[in-house]
Amino acid sequence: MTRQEATHRTTQRTPLNRERVLRAAVALADGTGIDALSMRRLAQELDVVPMALYKHVANKEELLDGMTDAVVGEIDPPGAGPDWRQTVRARILSARRVLLRHPWAARVIESRTGPTPAVLDYLDSMAGIFREGGLSADLTHHVMHAMGSRLLGFSQELFTTSGPADPEGPEAPSGPPDPGLAERYPRIAELAAAAAHDGGSTVGGGCDDQFEFEFALDLLLDGFERLRGQGWTSAR
Structure with a gap:
């Protein structure tokens, strides 16, 4: 045989x-x-x-729902620790590692007409971390909106200054910038020239804009903690 x-x-x-x-x-x-x-x-x-x-x-849509739940199920469970920000940060970066393993998943998650059971479980768990960290239900509601898809490890970038995470995706332009474009859009050219990526990032350096993701994530978490300490409410 x-x-x-x-x-x-x-x-x-x-x-x-x-x-x-x-x-x-x-x-x-x-x-x-x-x-x-x-x-x-x-x-x-x-x-x-x-x-x-x-x-x-039952059909392909149910298949995609199930695939979404299978991928979300790979995210690490929340760890224990005194700082809710570190707990949230670690779990979101775990979600990001999962999505890097499955580059198609973010698009499928966004295409669902409603959250699947595993996504609901995940979001409920994340809301629980915020609440146990001392955030009010009111602040947690707005935090969840502000975080958006970042809770699941991905975000919609304004523009990309580096190549794609998917090696089979379209390549980013290489070589020096077009002088004509730099002259027409001097500030964008300035930002592109100043862009830096952290080679020691949690997931790894390279072309995934990981540094920018973590930078924005840390800003948001620190801001939420400041609002919590101020006793912020949406009634103000």
């Missing part, structure tokens, strides 16, 4: 269930990109007929 035949028989003996379907879908999206994912392609990967998938996920 060849190795391929043995693998095929092992696959046949492994019962198909929802967890296996979602695990295969995540792996397929990681390997080929989310746009290449289809029920038919997934069935081929699992060596089953497409109709077999529908016993475990």
Whole structure:
């Protein structure tokens, strides 16, 4: 028996269930990109007929919901410590590491019509950290809005001064800036020339704008702590 035949028989003996379907879908999206994912392609990967998938996920939207929950489930649980800011920071950076492993996930999370169960669990847990840290329910409400997608480890950047995290993504322009553009937009050229990235960042240096993400995260957390200490309320 060849190795391929043995693998095929092992696959046949492994019962198909929802967890296996979602695990295969995540792996397929990681390997080929989310746009290449289809029920038919997934069935081929699992060596089953497409109709077999529908016993475990009703349609592709439910598949994407399940993939979202599978990815969010990889985020580390909150740690213990006296400083709520460090607890929040560590968990958000864990979420960011997860999304770097699955570059398609942020787009899928944003595409959902409503938060999935795992996302709701995660957000509820994060709100609990804020509340246990001494933030009022009123302040926590506004903190959650201010954080937005940063709670899940990603943000919408105004512009990118570095290359993509995805090695298969479009490359950033290289070489010296166009003198004509620098003359027309001198302040943007100045900012681009001054951009720096932290090689010792939590996730690692390079082209992911990690430094900027952590910079904004720390500013927000320090600001929230200042408001908490002032007894801030939205009625002011």
